[in-house]
Amino acid sequence: MAGADFPIAVQGLNHYFGTGEARKQAIFDLNLSIKRGTLTILMGPSGSGKTTVLTLMGCLREVQEGQVRLLGHALHGATEAQLVQLRRRLGFIFQAHNLHESLTAMQNVLMGLQVHGPGNAAKQQGAARHMLGLLGLADRLDYLPANLSGGQKQRVAVARALVSNPEVVFADEPTAALDKDSGRVVVEMLKALGQSRGVTTVMVTHDNRIMELADRIITLEEGRIVNDTNP
């Protein structure tokens, strides 16, 4: 089913941590396909494997067994150069904002654009300014992360992930550091991007405030899908 309509397709995925006697299986025969332009939420208790699945689908972790196809590319056996190219088509939003402490909000967002090459500096700056403005940070462009609140940092991280128009966004608890309104703004933005530009979002979250916005909610327990609903 992988292809333009299903940018993410997982088949028979198993994953293990550790080696020898300490080797432990974290994911068991996982199968799922995620439709283009949808907002999918991965839920489950701590240790259920949702973050592992996210990193495997986001080509941040090596696929050991089974198949993961991302944007039409098989990740198993892909070279590092191929993975680097593929990651440039993705957007990542981390629970910890992971902003570069030496760069201003504007510069952090520009890093999301410059990964594609030098480009037109004025256009890049315009795009970064626009994205930060959408997230209510127009007056914080030249602030270093140390001078921003937790919520503002997270919004900069969201801007960095979205500024380059990614085809798929992987987000890990993106609203954890945000207040109710800011969190909703971010998720609604992701939802709108899915509807307007076909951006696919896979999000790990425990935030019940945003469940209603999801197109699909997948619940994992002990490395297996135990529930898959379309609310």
Added chain:
Amino acid sequence: MIRLLTALFGRLPIGWLQLSHNRTRLIAAVAGVAFANLLVFMQLGIMGALNNSTVAPYALLNADIILSSQEGNTLTDSGNIARTYQYQALAVPGVVAATPLFIGNLPLTLEDGSSVSLLSFGVDAAKAGFMAPALAPSVAGLALENTVLLDKDTRGMPAEALDSLASGGSFTFEANGKTLTAVGSMSVGGGFLADGMMVTSDQTFLRFFGSRSSGAPDHILLRVGDGLSPDIVAERLRAALPAAVVKVQTVAEARAADLSFMATERPTGIIFGFGVFMGILVGLVIVYQVLSTDVADHLREYATFKAMGYGQRFFLGIVFEEAIVLAVFGFVPGLVVSMGLYAGLVAVTGLPVAMDATRAVLVFVGTLGACTLSGAIATRRLAAADPADLF
């Protein structure tokens, strides 16, 4: 600065931004690189002074070939060669003139009780053509007993005496209980072996160095005929003279051999060479420490960049950018302080310690190389930046 570097790299200058963000670390790192530069400059400066003072006396001579004892090491650290070889050399085709050169170190006590040593050249006043053209007319005048030409840059000489010489007067001093009169001057400067130089006639020289014999000079200077190659004539001389006893060198070869001897055989040359090595090592360690700490401190950010699709070249670029910034920022103060210390050394010791462009460029290139090497080693830590750890 940021705009300039952005235009230069085609991306944000992450390395510079990281370094300048932590000012304390940047200042410490720059001071460390500057200190390493200072170490290297000082060692090279003193080594250069040693080399300069070793070969400076050659500037007084106007010869093509020099015959020396195989036992000798350098021009001023020589054995004795039998004067008979002068006559044998004159029989070799191409050699048109020859003269003995005597060299000795003459200690003297000045009126104020201070001691000065003069590296003394004894030459045949009738063969002044063997001395540098600027000196030759004065040397001809040394036929007068107990007259000398004195180095006006001699360390410890009374300023009024040197002023008197410079204005065409004379200056009388005593050595070995005898009176010498300086009737002219030259400029050579002190070295590690003596405070200055003196040129006198071979007859005066032999009077002051009683143990020396006219039949055993330190060297024999030769001139070759016009248009002849000293190298070719030197080959003929090597074939004609006993190689086990007589060392035949063109003046250029002798200069090069003296420098090589001082750099590789003398403890001083080896010590200063080791000092340069230590300076480079200190610089390498400091820069490596700074860069590897910086990489370790930013692993999370680097892992984020990896997740965003930045490749290994980008990260190497950051580390090398930092290495270059440290090299440039450390070199400039290192150079400036070194020049100040050079001036201080010259004022205190009179040694020919001077900063030349070649040395400055070489040290700068070496600093860039050392910083880049440190950066290359530090990049091994980048492997620890795993984007999967971010979740």
